[in-house]
Structures are given as C-alpha cells and as structure tokens.
Amino acid sequence: MRLMTRWLTEDELDAWLRLAGVMLKLGPALDSQLQRDSDMTHFDYLCLAMLSESGDRTRTMSDLAGKTNASLSRLSHVITKLEKRGYVSRCPSPASRRVTMVRLTDDGWGVLVKAAPGHVETVRSLVFDGLSADDVAALEKIAGHIVERIEASRLDSTC
Amino acid sequence: MRLMTRWLTEDELDAWLRLAGVMLKLGPALDSQLQRDSDMTHFDYLCLAMLSESGDRTRTMSDLAGKTNASLSRLSHVITKLEKRGYVSRCPSPASRRVTMVRLTDDGWGVLVKAAPGHVETVRSLVFDGLSADDVAALEKIAGHIVERIEASRLDSTC
DNA sequence: TCGATAAACTTGAAGCATCAAGTGTTGTTG
DNA sequence: CAACAACACTTGATGCTTCAAGTTTATCGA
Numbered sequence: 001m002r003l004m005t006r007w008l009t010e011d012e013l014d015a016w017l018r019l020a021g022v023m024l025k026l027g028p029a030l031d032s033q034l035q036r037d038s039d040m041t042h043f044d045y046l047c048l049a050m051l052s053e054s055g056d057r058t059r060t061m062s063d064l065a066g067k068t069n070a071s072l073s074r075l076s077h078v079i080t081k082l083e084k085r086g087y088v089s090r091c092p093s094p095a096s097r098r099v100t101m102v103r104l105t106d107d108g109w110g111v112l113v114k115a116a117p118g119h120v121e122t123v124r125s126l127v128f129d130g131l132s133a134d135d136v137a138a139l140e141k142i143a144g145h146i147v148e149r150i151e152a153s154r155l156d157s158t159c
Numbered sequence: 160m161r162l163m164t165r166w167l168t169e170d171e172l173d174a175w176l177r178l179a180g181v182m183l184k185l186g187p188a189l190d191s192q193l194q195r196d197s198d199m200t201h202f203d204y205l206c207l208a209m210l211s212e213s214g215d216r217t218r219t220m221s222d223l224a225g226k227t228n229a230s231l232s233r234l235s236h237v238i239t240k241l242e243k244r245g246y247v248s249r250c251p252s253p254a255s256r257r258v259t260m261v262r263l264t265d266d267g268w269g270v271l272v273k274a275a276p277g278h279v280e281t282v283r284s285l286v287f288d289g290l291s292a293d294d295v296a297a298l299e300k301i302a303g304h305i306v307e308r309i310e311a312s313r314l315d316s317t318c
Numbered sequence: 319t320c321g322a323t324a325a326a327c328t329t330g331a332a333g334c335a336t337c338a339a340g341t342g343t344t345g346t347t348g
Numbered sequence: 349c350a351a352c353a354a355c356a357c358t359t360g361a362t363g364c365t366t367c368a369a370g371t372t373t374a375t376c377g378a
Binding site for chain 1: 333334335336337338342343344
C-alpha cells in the first residue's frame with residue numbers, strides 16, 4: 001500500500017484505455033470466429049497449436065500450461081473437454097508418476113489444420129494488416145515487457 | 160474463405176504470441192488484485208470509472224457499453240449486480256422511454272475512490288513502469304489500430 | 319397513419335474461468 | 349529413513365460471459 005498514488009499521465013491513460021479495449025474485444029472476436037467456423041475457443045485452439053509444435057505432439061500439463069499462459073486448473077478442465085471430443089489424450093509420463101502427458105491425436109491434428117487458415121486470416125486482418133515492421137517490433141517488445149512484469153509479480157507474491 | 164492462407168512471418172508470430180500472452184494474463188491479474196482488495200472485477204471497476212467521468216455520473220446503457228467495450232447483454236447483467244450492491248441505480252431517461260440510464264450512487268463513488276489507488280498502482284507496475292514515452296505512444300497507436308479494426312469488422316458482418 | 323423494421327435493452331440457459339480444497343507423488347532434511 | 353514440505357495435477361462449486369430469444373419503444377416508408 002502506498003500513501004501517495006502515482007496517477008497515470010494523460011498519454012498513459014489514453015494508451016491504457018485502448019489496451020483495455022484490446023483485452024475486452026480481441027479475445028471475444030477471436031472466440032467468435034473460431035466458435036462459428038470450428039466450434040472451438042481461442043484457448044482450445046492455442047492448446048492444440050502448442051501441442052502440434054512439439055516434436056511428438058506431446059507435452060506435460062505444466063509445460064502446456066506455461067506455453068498457453070494458463071493456470072493448471074483451467075488447462076485441466078479444457079483438456080478434459082478436448083479429450084471427450086477425441087482431439088487429445090492423456091497418458092502417464094515415463095519419467096514421473098505425478099506428471100500427466102497430453103498428446104494431440106490425429107483427429108485433433110485434423111481439426112487444427114482445418115481451423116488454422118481462418119484463424120490466421122482473422123489474426124492478420126484484426127491485428128497485423130496495416131502495421132509496419134517497426135510497429136510489429138514495438139508490439140513484441142511492449143507485450144513482452146508486460147508479460148514479463150506479470151510473471152515477476154506473481155513470483156513476488158508467492159514468496 | 161481464402162484459398163491460399165497468408166501465414167504470419169516469424170516476427171509477426173512472435174509478436175502475436177506475446178500479445179496473446181497479454182490477453183490471457185493481464186485481465187486475470189487485474190481481476191485478481193481488484194477482487195482481493197475491493198471485491199470487484201476489472202470490468203466492474205471500468206463501469207464505475209466510466210460513470211464517474213460523466214458530468215452527472217449518469218450514462219445510458221448503450222453509451223456505457225461503448226465506453227467499456229462491452230455487449231449490452233454483458234453490461235446489463237453486471238449493472239444488475241452492481242445495482243444489488245447499491246453502487247449504481249437504473250432510472251428512466253427523460254428523452255426516450257426505451258433507453259435506461261445508469262447513475263453512480265454515492266456508495267458507488269466511495270467504493271471507486273477506495274479502489275482506485277491500488278488499481279492504478281497495479282496498472283502502473285504491470286504495464287507502464289519501464290516504458291518510455293515513445294513506447295507509450297506506440298502502444299496507444301497499435302492498440303487503437305486493433306480496436307478500430309475489430310469495430311470495422313463487426314460493421315462488415317452486420318450488413 | 320399504419321405497419322414493418324430497427325433500436326435499446328432484459329432475461330435465462332449453457333458454457334467458461336477461477337478459486338479453494340483435495341489426492342497422490344517426489345524430493346528434502348533432521 | 350521417516351516425517352514434512354513441495355510439486356503436479358484434479359475436482360466441484362461459484363460467479364461471469366455469451367448466445368439466442370423476447371419485450372417494449374421509436375422510426376421510417378408507403
């Protein structure tokens with residue numbers, strides 16, 4: 001708790017309200033397209049995509065949670081759903097009995113391949129069309145900065 | 160539907176994954192702080208804040224939905240909740256009988272004033288600390304660009 | 319002016335996310 | 349080596365968001 005609040009400057013406030021707008025609108029916009037065309041959430045898509053990028057299409061829950069920026073709890077619920085649909089399967093890890101591994105099935109791969117073009121087109125048209133290379137670099141830098149700070153703050157409070 | 164997908168470049172993909180990280184982590188981080196310290200959601204806070212910025216602490220539902228980047232349906236549910244807590248009140252509009260006006264009550268104002276310092280401090284520490292003025296300008300430009308494109312795309316599909 | 323269309327919400331149900339609590343497994347330390 | 353803490357999840361309940369459908373009021377065209 002601080003005694004004096006460091007308020008935002010006018011420029012910061014403008015930037016903040018727009019960023020809040022992105023948070024409030026972009027997620028739903030992506031969900032809406034994927035739901036309509038492929039009956040899945042953006043987060044579902046991310047899970048399948050992150051699995052597909054692993055050599056053997058397999059990851060541990062914790063690893064996948066990290067790659068998708070999700071809590072283990074959220075991931076567990078979603079993996080249960082995707083497993084019911086046959087897109088992924090859980091299997092025990094050879095390394096340790098307390099880790100669960102998730103594998104992208106052939107069906108899951110098929111669904112991902114079908115969903116990808118429409119999703120990428122949506123991301124392109126909502127985010128990247130009209131952005132310069134400098135803008136893209138700035139976006140990566142700033143977004144990376146924010147994610148880092150969030151992760152650092154979670155470490156603080158855990159100790 | 161396009162025949163050839165314009166995939167993302169490597170730089171775009173990096174930027175996109177980080178932006179997705181922001182979407183997935185920043186909202187929950189803000190919710191978590193506000194929930195813990197003030198028993199409210201970030202979206203609740205935004206509603207109260209946007210009402211407080213109006214001269215008479217009053218806005219129509221549609222106007223407030225626009226300011227908070229929300230659907231009318233979402234807003235209606237949340238306003239019902241905030242009304243039950245006594246932070247806002249609904250009243251008819253003198254101009255037209257189909258518009259509902261929402262007013263920030265004194266209690267709501269009090270809650271907002273109490274919540275603001277902690278929230279602003281969180282936003283500052285997660286987003287703005289460590290960003291240069293150029294970064295802030297870039298953030299505003301890019302986030303504004305994305306929000307504009309989402310709004311434009313919604314108009315497309317509505318016609 | 320009358321009827322159709324659109325605007326401005328509201329509501330209920332269904333699906334998602336989060337939180338708290340619980341289970342089983344693996345290091346770790348006295 | 350036995351207790352204890354930490355890790356890697358899983359589960360159930362609660363609250364939030366979205367979607368589809370419904371209501372009431374205003375506008376617009378013939």
